[in-house]
Amino acid sequence: MYIGLFDTGILATALAESLQRISIGFSLALLIGGLLGVIIGVSKLADETLGSLVIALQSVPSIVWLPIALVLFQGGAGAIYFVVILGGTWAMTLNVRMGIKNVQPILIRAAKTMGYKNSELIWKVMLPASIPSALTGARLAWAFGWRALMAAELIGRGGLGRTLMDARDFFNMDLVVAIMIIISCIGLIVEYFIFSKIEKKVLSRWGLTNSAS
Amino acid sequence: MEKVAINHVEKTFPGKSKNESFTVFKDISLTVAPGEFVSLLGPSGCGKSTLLNIVAGLDQATEGDVTVGTEKIKSPGSDRGVVFQEAALMPWLTVLENVMLATKKKMNKEDAKSSAEKYLKLVHLSKFLHSYPHELSGGMKQRVAIARALSMDPKVLLMDEPFGALDEQTRMMLHREVQFIWEETKKTILFVTHNIRESILLSDRIVLMGTRPGGIRKIYSVDLPRPRDPASPEFIQLEQDIMSILGGEIEKVMKEEMGDDFNSKKASLLYGTDRNMGNHI
Ligand SMILES: Nc1ncnc2c1ncn2[C@@H]1O[C@H](COP(=O)(O)OP(=O)(O)OP(=O)(O)O)[C@@H](O)[C@H]1O
């Protein structure tokens, strides 16, 4: 039965489509969110204006954007990407902002005495110092993005989410359960294996765990 | 090796309203000769760090100016190496990379590396080039910070209580190391401390500062031969001289901070002419 499913290639195609969407959407969320976070973290003016906007946006479940996105992108695949990106961006922004704000002032002062200025300070001190925080942001961005993607696909087109709905329509409960297991496994693998591994490495290198000393 | 001239410097921190502004010190003038080792000594809050930060360019003077050599200080720069009380090492870089962060700014990668290695050798850390800061002891971190400051080959070395957070043994070892480095490199050094013994042990001159009004109270020349022996009668005499003035300044600060709770008899027990004074403040 299950082998049959893979043979027809429905699942494989759906899985590939979902994975492609999440990887592109997640990367863009990291990029946009990270950039915005750095700007808000560095500039007081940006923080006072954009900062509260981001906090407001973050409290909106990103799937709420789907109707507007469907209109905006005329029902195209762009709508799903839009929702995935919105799902992940704000968590990334807020965490990068916090990372930049919480850089120990003494590190910045020390770098200044070595002759570093402005953008060099951002590159050489603030960004590396905020990596642990950015990593938390990335993990959250992935989690929100993945959930947003599944929700969007249930309503939209293609991917695991749509296949899940199709399977229900054909009363193929085995397939429904199989897809649900696949969806949760992917979530589990990425969050607990990939992210927590990287996190552990980074935290120990940044001297933020007690185990080393 | 350059001279440092502090000319009529005043520092006022602006308050929320005009009459809330706070003047730390006023009209401070001090010249540090090339290759001279000068300590700034004074009670907590008298503005030692503030003055050092102005020389470092991290803070701006409200009035007056500071020149290093012939150049007027406007911003921080690699001509003045600074060592803070905390080592302030980048936790994500190895010991070598931390020092290279300073040298890379001035030279190409190869020179930066060999220069960094040279100064890490000077502070006896060649074995730890590839360790991360969190793997080092407090004293080792501080030695990395010293190597980092020296590696830029600054004209002046500014140190703000560099050994304040260390235990007595480590501090004594670093005192010897600093004297050795100073003799080796002949840098001009401005050294902030509130430890009297430390200042006598290391400096050519001791600048005693006070509070309310903030400023220089007295300047002592230390004409004892090096290496200095803290048990010699001259050393003890100077320590007591300084203590008698510093004790009064500390009492002023404590009265200010504690108000009526302050009992000057108890204070004189705490801060009497006990010769370990200064180690515990
Ligand atoms: N940014 C600031 N705004 C307002 N007041 C400040 C600021 N920085 C320092 N001060 C005040 O200036 C005074 C001098 O501070 P400073 O840190 O230079 O003292 P210090 O002599 O180094 O003391 P310590 O021995 O405790 O390090 C203090 O009374 C402090 O409250």
Ligand SMILES: [Mg+2]
């Ligand atoms: Mg200080």
